[in-house]
Every structure is written in structure tokens, then in C-alpha cells.
Amino acid sequence: MTNSYFSSSPVMLTLNVRLFLQGSGVIKAGFAGDQIPKYCFPNYVGRPKHVRVMAGALEGDLFIGPKAEEHRGLLSVRYPMEHGIVKDWNDMERIWQYVYSKEQLQTFSEEHPVLLTEAPLNPSKNREKAAEVFFETFNVPALFISMQAVLSLYATGRTTGVVLDSGDGVTHVVPIYEGFAIPHSIMRVDIAGRDVSRYLRLLLRKEGYNFNTSAEFEVVRTVKERACYLSLNPQKDETLETEKAQYVLPDGSTLNIGPARFRAPELLFRPDLIGDESSGIHEVLAYAIQKSDMDLRRTLFSTIVLCGGSTLIKGRCWKLLTLWGLLE
Known part of the structure; x- marks a missing residue:
């Protein structure tokens, strides 16, 4: 398994060296050809x-x-985006204006065509509204909307494989063969990093720590990124005295995190923990490959690309292999 850095979020690429990466949680902006984005800030x-x-x-x-x-x-x-779909177009437009401003890329939108990518299986009206904003508000000369998973695979130097993209708002699996996405095999689950953060906030509340405001929710997100991990055997770890992790909060107090460290990210594999009937990402990944042509399955299983911020949680690869029965 490999992890693609550049395609962790929906990507917006302008030709003539302008590059935008837009996700539900983070926007990255820079120039085509650079190894890392030039600008990166939260999408709120x-x-x-x-x-x-x-x-x-x-x-x-x-x-x-x-x-x-x-x-x-x-x-x-x-956040103007929820589960990969723009919910507040006014705020989204303001963020795009900021990206084009002198504080960021310092470029005129009228001068550069735009390649905009989005998560698969998004409503067509979301795509139509994005096109309307870019043509009528930003006056871009051309717009192309592409599926982000294909670019994620290209970023690893491959044209065949299966992409598991789990970001802040949405998780999706896209099998790709020789650069072509296999439409009937695409799977999508609206459980991702923001849901894990909300679940962690609930677990911390049960331990006596309250995070109520939107700003405090961002603190919970940071705690998730720095302290959480995926347990290979959560039932066993529940019975053990797990070592607590300490996190210093912005006010100087110390947060001691116990079992919530592995309980929260377990949501990605067990959405039923919050009453959601979706399948876990390990089941979705296997099912997407099984829906592909029999002759392609071996190749797809041999090239799995993980991308998106939620795939950076410690232990994610071993967890997948364990749930597939490939590790004891």
C-alpha cells in the first residue's frame, strides 16, 4: 500500500502553473510542478x-x-463544505476569492483555465453550481471537472490500481484500470475525519472534558491528529490498562486521553458506533474490488493507494490487513 500526499483532497488545478487543492477541511494552493503546496489553510x-x-x-x-x-x-x-458537498456557496465563493487575492496566489482568475476535481457520486447540481460560480463570478476562460481519485493514482506514477481516499468530509473507493475509473465499482461512504472528531468530542465529554464551541472543536481535531491510533484488537485493549496520552491544551491545562485514543478512529471501520448503517472502509474497499471484473481483481488488490488525511492515522495499514485476515 502507498500513501499519496498530493491528492488527499479535491483538487483544483489551473493551467499555466497555478494549482489549488480543495478539501472539506483544508485548502492547499500553490504552483503546478512544485513538490508541496505553497499555501495551506483550513477551509472555514x-x-x-x-x-x-x-x-x-x-x-x-x-x-x-x-x-x-x-x-x-x-x-x-x-465550514462551507460538508461530506464533500458545498452547503454554503456564499462562503465558498469568499474562500475562492481569498485564494486568488494578493495575500495568496496573487493572480487574476480571468487569465487561467481551471481544472476542478470533486469526490465521485456527488450530486450533479453541485457540479453545475461550481461551474456557474467560476464562469459568472470569476470569469475563468475554461473549466474542466475531473474525478480526484484518478489524479491521486497519477501522483504515485501508476495508471492502474484502487484508490481509497478518506479525508475530512467523505470516504470513497475508486478502482482504476489504465487511467479509466470503473463506474459500477465506485463506492462512497459519508463517514470521514470530521465524524471521527465529533465522536472523539463525545468520548472526551464522557471522561469529563467539555469542548462546546466551534473553536474548541478545532482543538479536538488537533488532539485526534496527534494522539489517536487504530488498535488491531480493540476488544482486548478495552480490558487492559492502556497508557494515557497527555496533550497540553491552549490554556495550559493537560488533557489525559485514555481508551478514547483508539475508540474514536474505530468509527471508520465501525460506523454503527454512531448509529450509521454504512459499511466500514475495509468492507467498502474489498467490495469495490469484488465488483470489478474478475480478470482485474488480482491487479487491483496488488496496488492500493491510500490518500486523504484520515488515512494518516497510526496503524491504518495493519488494521486493514488484520480485518482482511491477512495478519494474525
Whole structure:
């Protein structure tokens, strides 16, 4: 199994060296040909939740990018995308304007065609609205919408394989043969990193730690990224005295995390933990390959590309192999 860095999120690529990567949780922007994005910031919009009472205080009614991240304790934070689908087009448009601004790429949208990718099985109206915004608001000369999983595979130097992309908003599996996605084998599950963060917040609440505001939810997300792992045998670990991890919160207090460390990411493999009837990602991955032509299955099983932030959780590869019965 390999892990693709560049295609962890929906990608928006402008020709003539402009490159955008857009996901439900993070936007990355840079230039085509670079090894890493030039700019990276959370895909959310912040609005002040308190009244300004002093002259010279933080100015502005809308914050995007590094400023929103820096002052999130003062802001009400909202994500315009949920499960890979844009829910608030006004905020999404403001974020795109910020990406084009002098603070980021310093480029004019009218000068560059755009390649926009999205998660598979998205509603067609989502695609139509994106095209409307780019043509009518940004006046781009050309727009092409592509499936992100194909580019994820290209990023590894391959044209055949199966891509498991699990980001912040959506998880999907796309079998690809010689650059062609196999439509009837594509699988999608609306369980991903943000759901794990919400479940971790619930588990921490049961341990006596409350994170209520949108800014505090971002703290929970950071805790997930730094402390959580996938257990190969969660039932066994439940009976053991698991070592607690310590995380220093922004106010200086210490958070001691116990079994919640492995219980939260287990949601990716057991959506029933939150009452969801979807299949786990190990089942979805196997089912997508089984739905492909019999002659292709061996090749697909031999090339599995993991991409997306949620596949970076410690122990993800061993967990898949264990659930498939390939490890004892």
C-alpha cells in the first residue's frame, strides 16, 4: 500500500502553473510542478461572536485563512463544505476569492483555465453550481471537472490500481484500470475525519472534558491528529490498562486521553458506533474490488493507494490487513 500526499483532497488545478487543492477541511494552493503546496489553510470562515468595544481592536466581519485560524477563539467558525458537498456557496465563493487575492496566489482568475476535481457520486447540481460560480463570478476562460481519485493514482506514477481516499468530509473507493475509473465499482461512504472528531468530542465529554464551541472543536481535531491510533484488537485493549496520552491544551491545562485514543478512529471501520448503517472502509474497499471484473481483481488488490488525511492515522495499514485476515 502507498500513501499519496498530493491528492488527499479535491483538487483544483489551473493551467499555466497555478494549482489549488480543495478539501472539506483544508485548502492547499500553490504552483503546478512544485513538490508541496505553497499555501495551506483550513477551509472555514470565521465571524466575530462578540461585540467590538475598543478602537484599534481586530477589524473585520469575516476572517479566512491564517487570520481565521489565529483568532478562532474569538470567532464562530463554519465550514462551507460538508461530506464533500458545498452547503454554503456564499462562503465558498469568499474562500475562492481569498485564494486568488494578493495575500495568496496573487493572480487574476480571468487569465487561467481551471481544472476542478470533486469526490465521485456527488450530486450533479453541485457540479453545475461550481461551474456557474467560476464562469459568472470569476470569469475563468475554461473549466474542466475531473474525478480526484484518478489524479491521486497519477501522483504515485501508476495508471492502474484502487484508490481509497478518506479525508475530512467523505470516504470513497475508486478502482482504476489504465487511467479509466470503473463506474459500477465506485463506492462512497459519508463517514470521514470530521465524524471521527465529533465522536472523539463525545468520548472526551464522557471522561469529563467539555469542548462546546466551534473553536474548541478545532482543538479536538488537533488532539485526534496527534494522539489517536487504530488498535488491531480493540476488544482486548478495552480490558487492559492502556497508557494515557497527555496533550497540553491552549490554556495550559493537560488533557489525559485514555481508551478514547483508539475508540474514536474505530468509527471508520465501525460506523454503527454512531448509529450509521454504512459499511466500514475495509468492507467498502474489498467490495469495490469484488465488483470489478474478475480478470482485474488480482491487479487491483496488488496496488492500493491510500490518500486523504484520515488515512494518516497510526496503524491504518495493519488494521486493514488484520480485518482482511491477512495478519494474525
